[in-house]
Amino acid sequence: MTHSMGYTPLSRRGFLRGSAATAGLVAMTLAGGLLSAPNGAWAFAPKTLKPETARVLVQMARDTYPHDRFSDAIYAQAVAGYDDKAATDAAFQALLEDGVADLNSRAKDGFGAGSYDRVGWEENRLSILRAIAEGPFFQAVRSDLVVSIYNNHAVWEILGYEGSSADKGGYIDRGFNDLDWV
Amino acid sequence: MSAPYDLNDDSVVVIIGSGAGGGTLGTELALKGIDTVILEAGARQEIEDFVNDEWESFGKIAWLDKRTTSGTWRVSKDFPNLPAWIVKAVGGSTIHWAGASLRFQEHEFKTATTYGPVEGANLLDWPLTLKEMEPYYDKAEFKMGVTRTNDIPGLPGNNNFKVMKAGADKLGYKECHTGRMAINSQPRDDRGSCQQIGFCFQGCKSGAKWSTLYAEIPKGEETGKLEVRPNSQVLRIEHDAKGKATGVVYADKDGNQHLQKARVVCVAGNSIESPRLLLNSASAQFPDGLANSSGQVGRNYMRHTTGSVYGVFEKPVHMYRGTTMAGIIQDEARFDPSRGFVGGYEFETLSLGVPFMAAFLDPGSWGRSFSSAMDDYANMAGMWIVGEDMPQESNAITLHPTEVDPFGLPIPNVNYDDHANDVAMRDHAYRQGAALYDAVGAVRTFPTPPYPSTHNLGTNRMSEKPRDGVVNRWGQTHDIANLFVSDGSQFTTGAAENPTLTIVALAIRQADHIAERMGQKTL
Ligand SMILES: Cc1cc2nc3c(=O)[nH]c(=O)nc-3n(C[C@H](O)[C@H](O)[C@H](O)COP(=O)(O)OP(=O)(O)OC[C@H]3O[C@@H](n4cnc5c(N)ncnc54)[C@H](O)[C@@H]3O)c2cc1C
Ligand code: SF4
Numbered sequence: 001m002t003h004s005m006g007y008t009p010l011s012r013r014g015f016l017r018g019s020a021a022t023a024g025l026v027a028m029t030l031a032g033g034l035l036s037a038p039n040g041a042w043a044f045a046p047k048t049l050k051p052e053t054a055r056v057l058v059q060m061a062r063d064t065y066p067h068d069r070f071s072d073a074i075y076a077q078a079v080a081g082y083d084d085k086a087a088t089d090a091a092f093q094a095l096l097e098d099g100v101a102d103l104n105s106r107a108k109d110g111f112g113a114g115s116y117d118r119v120g121w122e123e124n125r126l127s128i129l130r131a132i133a134e135g136p137f138f139q140a141v142r143s144d145l146v147v148s149i150y151n152n153h154a155v156w157e158i159l160g161y162e163g164s165s166a167d168k169g170g171y172i173d174r175g176f177n178d179l180d181w182v
Numbered sequence: 183m184s185a186p187y188d189l190n191d192d193s194v195v196v197i198i199g200s201g202a203g204g205g206t207l208g209t210e211l212a213l214k215g216i217d218t219v220i221l222e223a224g225a226r227q228e229i230e231d232f233v234n235d236e237w238e239s240f241g242k243i244a245w246l247d248k249r250t251t252s253g254t255w256r257v258s259k260d261f262p263n264l265p266a267w268i269v270k271a272v273g274g275s276t277i278h279w280a281g282a283s284l285r286f287q288e289h290e291f292k293t294a295t296t297y298g299p300v301e302g303a304n305l306l307d308w309p310l311t312l313k314e315m316e317p318y319y320d321k322a323e324f325k326m327g328v329t330r331t332n333d334i335p336g337l338p339g340n341n342n343f344k345v346m347k348a349g350a351d352k353l354g355y356k357e358c359h360t361g362r363m364a365i366n367s368q369p370r371d372d373r374g375s376c377q378q379i380g381f382c383f384q385g386c387k388s389g390a391k392w393s394t395l396y397a398e399i400p401k402g403e404e405t406g407k408l409e410v411r412p413n414s415q416v417l418r419i420e421h422d423a424k425g426k427a428t429g430v431v432y433a434d435k436d437g438n439q440h441l442q443k444a445r446v447v448c449v450a451g452n453s454i455e456s457p458r459l460l461l462n463s464a465s466a467q468f469p470d471g472l473a474n475s476s477g478q479v480g481r482n483y484m485r486h487t488t489g490s491v492y493g494v495f496e497k498p499v500h501m502y503r504g505t506t507m508a509g510i511i512q513d514e515a516r517f518d519p520s521r522g523f524v525g526g527y528e529f530e531t532l533s534l535g536v537p538f539m540a541a542f543l544d545p546g547s548w549g550r551s552f553s554s555a556m557d558d559y560a561n562m563a564g565m566w567i568v569g570e571d572m573p574q575e576s577n578a579i580t581l582h583p584t585e586v587d588p589f590g591l592p593i594p595n596v597n598y599d600d601h602a603n604d605v606a607m608r609d610h611a612y613r614q615g616a617a618l619y620d621a622v623g624a625v626r627t628f629p630t631p632p633y634p635s636t637h638n639l640g641t642n643r644m645s646e647k648p649r650d651g652v653v654n655r656w657g658q659t660h661d662i663a664n665l666f667v668s669d670g671s672q673f674t675t676g677a678a679e680n681p682t683l684t685i686v687a688l689a690i691r692q693a694d695h696i697a698e699r700m701g702q703k704t705l
Contacts, residue, residue, distance in 0.1 A: 064548045067557060126549065133548075142548055150540035150556070151237055160560030161502065161536040164234035166387035170377030171340075176504030179341035181497045182348035182622060 035076060044076045048086040048093060052115065053100045054079050059117035060103065063125050064142055065149055069158050078148040099137030103128060185406045187219050192443035194219050195696065196430055197450055198416045198459065201274020202685045203669035204450030205394025209402035210693035216700065218408045219442060221432050223415035224271035229396060232385030236537045239384035243277055245270040248593050249454065250582055255598040256631045260545035265596035267634040268452055272412050273395025275452065277385045280507035281363045281392065282530055283328040284679035285319050288312040289517055293675045296517060297524040302601060303572035304482055308674040309646040309655040318687035326364035326392040326686065327371055336360045337367045337376060340504030342531045345563035349618035350511050357512040361530070364392035365505060371397065378504035417589050419447055419463040419472055419665070427665045433589055446664045446696060446705060453483065453638035453671040457579045458594040460642070473659035478652050480580055482573035482643050483596065484676040485635035487604040489567045490532055491615030492543065493624035494558040501533040501563050514614065515678040523606040526678040527569025529615065542633050555628060563619065567611040570678045572601040579641050637681050642671040656695045657688060664705055668692055
């Protein structure tokens with residue numbers, strides 16, 4: 001289904017599934033999981049994208065919408081959605097692989113780093129992103145991230161948004177007017 | 183029971199669209215004993231189908247058929263295929279709407295006279311006055327159960343309102359309260375009172391908010407005189423050699439086309455689809471589209487001068503808790519050109535959940551400036567600006583030269599340029615809004631650009647003279663006696679107020695007129 005909000009979308013099912021299964025990635029401890037948290041809290045084995053591509057995309061996702069309170073699992077979950085979409089959409093797969101290859105070569109030329117995510121300072125990585133920000137690769141990733149990241153229930157919890165309320169009786173007895181500092 | 187009418191029954195009034203205009207008109211006609219068929223493009227969903235989830239709800243009920251945009255408005259850049267945020271479902275945008283229900287001010291029915299010439303603006307006085315509208319405003323407020331009218335108490339203020347009120351007091355604003363809302367503050371009309379759920383935009387799960395879906399249409403259906411046919415998208419209005427409307431062609435959910443005959447046809451598809459339908463109904467006799475001898479069909483598109491101001495505070499606000507829009511400041515709604523613009527604007531409380539806040543706070547932006555704002559979501563308060571925008575002939579719904587929908591009909595393009603008056607008004611409102619929040623200790627404020635249009639107006643405007651507009655003072659088209667326009671596209675000008683109360687009042691008035699004319703056999 002195409003979304004008409006002006007971004008190149010993943011399927012709605014894709015991002016809704018991602019949001020509903022917040023814990024999904026944590027459980028995804030596939031043998032040979034190539035992307036994982038150092039402490040083993042989560043791991044993600046891309047099926048279509050190259051593992052290095054996925055790793056760079058996770059860093060790029062964080063640099064685009066940086067929240068120091070979010071674990072990498074949240075960004076990796078968005079990238080897992082790309083991996084799903086790439087499996088059935090060769091043009092999208094190429095957009096990501098080529099886009100990441102470009103990021104890596106800019107990382108090498110500009111900062112002597114082996115890949116984008118190995119550039120140490122955020123400010124330096126941002127200079128790379130700013131240079132490609134108007135291009136189709138960045139636009140596709142950014143416009144999807146802004147939906148998939150902020151539609152994630154784990155994110156809602158961290159940001160203090162309580163989500164669905166009718167099933168809890170609304171806020172009539174749950175603090176709709178509890179503000180006392182004005 | 184809803185009455186199923188035969189396709190060949192040419193005694194029925196056919197209404198296109200079941201929202202604020204169409205749903206009200208259909209119900210009113212049925213209550214007068216007139217056989218009425220409402221054809222609605224969207225599906226029929228009920229309260230149990232509503233979901234407290236912004237994107238999921240959007241996917242279920244928003245109008246997502248492809249549209250294009252042009253012009254210098256920022257929506258065209260940020261949401262090129264989503265000029266408007268409106269509903270495709272039985273009940274129309276009264277499922278989404280927030281319930282703010284305000285009467286127009288007297289001078290807003292005569293802006294050409296009051297404001298004088300404004301360069302580039304196609305201002306025109308309404309062929310109607312506030313005095314004539316008052317009895318219908320009374321009826322509409324009673325029907326919709328508007329708070330602060332008919333002895334109905336105001337809603338309680340939520341956290342977002344408390345911040346607004348404190349700031350309004352500091353700035354010396356006098357007219358700040360919890361609004362005139364078509365939301366039950368106490369049980370009324372077989373519907374309960376507001377549970378402060380906070381997802382007013384996603385369809386009210388408690389039914390406290392007025393919507394044609396459950397507060398009007400079932401009453402019409404009970405008479406046995408109203409049939410609402412969902413999944414029925416009207417493609418074209420037909421006419422005979424004498425230039426009278428004879429019926430409409432629509433596609434059912436499987437794409438099969440049917441001709442529903444009609445004695446009277448009323449168009450209420452909201453201000454993008456209504457003119458599109460008239461233009462797409464062009465014939466040899468009416469090569470420029472139906473009812474378009476003035477050339478004004480689709481023109482003078484208005485969407486209100488909008489924008490939002492969000493403020494971040496040191497302590498939590500939780501603005502999303504409770505009624506979304508039960509908070510208003512009306513001091514700036516006055517006519518006072520000393521501010522550098524004609525027309526006025528309202529401030530109304532507004533909140534978005536995290537998903538929509540991310541999409542709308544500053545579309546397209548990224549990096550820490552944006553994400554740090556999102557980090558402070560729980561400490562944010564928000565309000566919406568809604569002000570009168572200038573009608574301009576070139577702000578228009580036109581048929582796309584090449585792109586067609588699945589039925590082979592040209593899709594609509596929405597062109598909009600901000601008028602200098604709109605820009606001056608928005609800048610004033612941004613400044614006042616930021617000052618208001620600063621006065622309560624905001625650590626940051628954001629001038630958020632307009633969202634895709636929720637108020638769509640003026641594209642079949644009402645005029646005294648046939649050469650200036652599309653319909654007369656009853657919403658009857660100047661060119662075709664049995665063709666009416668019954669939605670917000672009738673508006674001659676937009677006023678500072680949210681439009682729905684006026685749309686409903688006009689529909690009640692139009693129902694009286696149609697019934698009278700049918701009784702006299704002059705229709
Ligand atoms: C989020 C949101 C909040 C709002 N809040 C407020 C508020 O607080 N106060 C206020 O006054 N207003 C508010 N509005 C605006 C209000 O909803 C609209 O002004 C009002 O509903 C418009 O009425 P209408 O009859 O013109 O169109 P709608 O209510 O949109 O109804 C049009 C109907 O026609 C159908 N249709 C269109 N084309 C066809 C076709 N070809 N064949 C068959 N059916 C067709 C559509 O599917 C739709 O159901 C809000 C709107 C939104 C989206
Ligand atoms: S806050 Fe009130 S009006 Fe809004 S959805 Fe909830 S119950 Fe309905």
